[in-house]
Amino acid sequence: MDTASNNYVTQPEKFKVAPFPFFLCEYCQKISDTCYFCYNRPCNFIRKLQQFQLYNQPNGFTIDNVVYHCDNDYIYEENVDNKDRIYDPQITRCKIEDEFVNGKKTKKDHPGFCKYCTMYDENWDSNFYERNNSRYRGHMINTHGIHPNGAICKMPDTGYFCYKWVRNHWFETSGFFCPYPNCNAAFAIGEKGHGFHEYLRHWSKVHVKLEPQSIMLPTI
Ligand SMILES: [Zn+2]
Ligand SMILES: [Zn+2]
Numbered sequence: 168m169d170t171a172s173n174n175y176v177t178q179p180e181k182f183k184v185a186p187f188p189f190f191l192c193e194y195c196q197k198i199s200d201t202c203y204f205c206y207n208r209p210c211n212f213i214r215k216l217q218q219f220q221l222y223n224q225p226n227g228f229t230i231d232n233v234v235y236h237c238d239n240d241y242i243y244e245e246n247v248d249n250k251d252r253i254y255d256p257q258i259t260r261c262k263i264e265d266e267f268v269n270g271k272k273t274k275k276d277h278p279g280f281c282k283y284c285t286m287y288d289e290n291w292d293s294n295f296y297e298r299n300n301s302r303y304r305g306h307m308i309n310t311h312g313i314h315p316n317g318a319i320c321k322m323p324d325t326g327y328f329c330y331k332w333v334r335n336h337w338f339e340t341s342g343f344f345c346p347y348p349n350c351n352a353a354f355a356i357g358e359k360g361h362g363f364h365e366y367l368r369h370w371s372k373v374h375v376k377l378e379p380q381s382i383m384l385p386t387i
């Protein structure tokens with residue numbers, strides 16, 4: 168590890184090109200200049216996958232839980248029709264006070280409470296995502312792998328030990344190949360959150376439109 172980073176101590180703020188890896192063994196496969204998989208080392212992929220799956224279970228919070236923890240400048244609303252819909256929020260809220268921009272009353276947004284994120288001592292208000300822009304949509308896609316059309320991201324079932332060049336050192340993690348047919352894109356599990364963000368972005372760009380649309384359409 169030190170041999171790789173010591174070369175660059177004079178300019179720690181600059182990201183350097185990945186040096187030739189020192190760890191290569193006969194089971195190592197080059198994925199890119201900044202990513203290698205080693206098929207000879209045990210990896211923590213299954214644990215990461217289980218964490219992701221736990222994280223994506225409905226959190227089960229009721230409107231009473233939410234009202235108790237959140238800002239009371241809002242009216243909280245529950246849409247029981249959305250209970251079984253995987254994408255749409257069941258709990259939303261809107262500001263009690265009207266808001267004005269240049270003297271004109273603005274259309275009230277009804278931000279949605281994410282029904283998957285688990286709240287511990289966190290700020291519950293931050294689990295509401297605005298819907299008159301793309302924040303709710305972006306959160307559901309990039310954090311939970313759930314698309315507005317009702318598609319759910321398919322997760323890989325196998326992973327491998329992975330070395331990834333991150334901020335001037337070889338970071339050890341696990342990696343995997345995209346499980347969609349005829350796609351061999353490789354991903355490393357990142358350091359932040361559940362670590363699958365890069366893959367979820369890839370899924371939403373490349374694969375989501377090919378998925379069957381399982382949304383429950385509103386009956387009007
Ligand atoms: Zn190796
Ligand atoms: Zn969430």
Ligand SMILES: [Zn+2]
Nearest residue numbers: 345347350352
């Ligand atoms: Zn893919």
